[in-house]
Amino acid sequence: MTAAIIDGKAFAAGLRARIATEVEALARRGIKPGLAVVLVGEDPASQVYVRSKGRMTVEVGMASFEHRLPDTTPEDELLALIARLNADPAVNGILVQLPLPRHMDEAAVINAIAPEKDVDGFHILNVGLLATGQKAMVPCTPLGCLMLLRDRLGDLAGKRAVVIGRSNIVGKPMAQLLLRDSATVTVAHSRTADLPALCREADILVAAVGRAEFVKGDWIKPGATVIDVGINRTEAGLVGDVDFASALPVAGAITPVPGGVGPMTIACLLANTLTATARANGLTDPEGLTP
Ligand code: NDP
Numbered sequence: 001m002t003a004a005i006i007d008g009k010a011f012a013a014g015l016r017a018r019i020a021t022e023v024e025a026l027a028r029r030g031i032k033p034g035l036a037v038v039l040v041g042e043d044p045a046s047q048v049y050v051r052s053k054g055r056m057t058v059e060v061g062m063a064s065f066e067h068r069l070p071d072t073t074p075e076d077e078l079l080a081l082i083a084r085l086n087a088d089p090a091v092n093g094i095l096v097q098l099p100l101p102r103h104m105d106e107a108a109v110i111n112a113i114a115p116e117k118d119v120d121g122f123h124i125l126n127v128g129l130l131a132t133g134q135k136a137m138v139p140c141t142p143l144g145c146l147m148l149l150r151d152r153l154g155d156l157a158g159k160r161a162v163v164i165g166r167s168n169i170v171g172k173p174m175a176q177l178l179l180r181d182s183a184t185v186t187v188a189h190s191r192t193a194d195l196p197a198l199c200r201e202a203d204i205l206v207a208a209v210g211r212a213e214f215v216k217g218d219w220i221k222p223g224a225t226v227i228d229v230g231i232n233r234t235e236a237g238l239v240g241d242v243d244f245a246s247a248l249p250v251a252g253a254i255t256p257v258p259g260g261v262g263p264m265t266i267a268c269l270l271a272n273t274l275t276a277t278a279r280a281n282g283l284t285d286p287e288g289l290t291p
Helices: 008-028 044-059 075-087 106-110 124-131 140-153 171-180 195-199 261-280
Strands: 034-040 063-069 093-096 160-164 184-188 204-207 225-228 232-234 237-239
Touching (some): 008 140, 008 261, 034 044, 034 075, 063 075, 075 093, 075 106, 124 171, 140 171, 140 225, 140 261, 160 195, 171 184, 171 204
Parallel strands (some): 034 063, 160 184, 160 204, 204 225
Antiparallel strands (some): 232 237
16 A cells, blocks of 8 residues: 555645635735735745745735845844834735844734734734633644644544644644544643554644654554644755655655645645635635635
8 A cells, every 4th residue: 555645735736726806806805915025134944934924925926015124133123113003004914034143032022913913823822712612813834734634634633643842833833633533632742642542543633843754654543544744854855744655655645745745835824814814804814725
């Protein structure tokens, strides 16, 4: 048996096409969603992300506003920019690209974004809303993983899920989303005892570790659905957190790296911007883009 490959690239393209159709419908009402992306400093990976975010925002018919600030920018100036974007009716979504330069307080900056425009879902209010099962802005990467899982498995109720990683960006919100769908969720991390045995119990295994090819094929329950969030740059190119070659004969389905979770993240950023725009205009949430 060989695992089915979960084609995140194709799924994300379909999602963006649907978003573009919704954006056209909004245009007929005189509404144009706008996404502002703020980049502080010159981090090369961040520059690449910001460029592709801007390009895809425009491709789906939304307005893209890019703000690039030098890495010596005082925090006050960044906060003043966020305050202007919060007040700007043309801006429905605000994303501050992380990581920020070391002299800035990341939590203070994120929590200065108006929660209803926080399309990354990192604001403390959105974290709380998600944790309590209320209408929130949901972090893009785990939202993308959830969409792929539902598409593959349908109802997740009663499935055993193991999430490796407890970051605020991926692991914790992923666990919240799976729990919300009534999976039985375990969150593993660097202090977890006998991780391979734990993973072998999982019908759904999400790896968000940041270590190249960390999860081996013999950690995987035969037939399990494996979502590989990892993006690791190695001499051999981009690889995930799962050892793809040894996982392939065991898993039921698996996301490749690249072409799995990665493309879903930007598509879900656009989905969140659309949702934020609908909410700002008193419209119902677009179908299937929220948990
Ligand atoms: P973090 O470094 O913030 O978190 C990594 C987590 O993995 C931590 O909770 C850590 O545990 C855990 N961990 C580390 N080593 C081990 C170990 N030996 N055994 C078990 N658990 C371990 O990373 P992120 O969550 O931000 O990102 C994870 C990966 O996902 C990275 O490769 C990143 O590049 C990728 N990523 C991909 C995105 C996409 O769009 N596809 C978006 C965001 C991230 P502890 O808490 O105990 O330290």
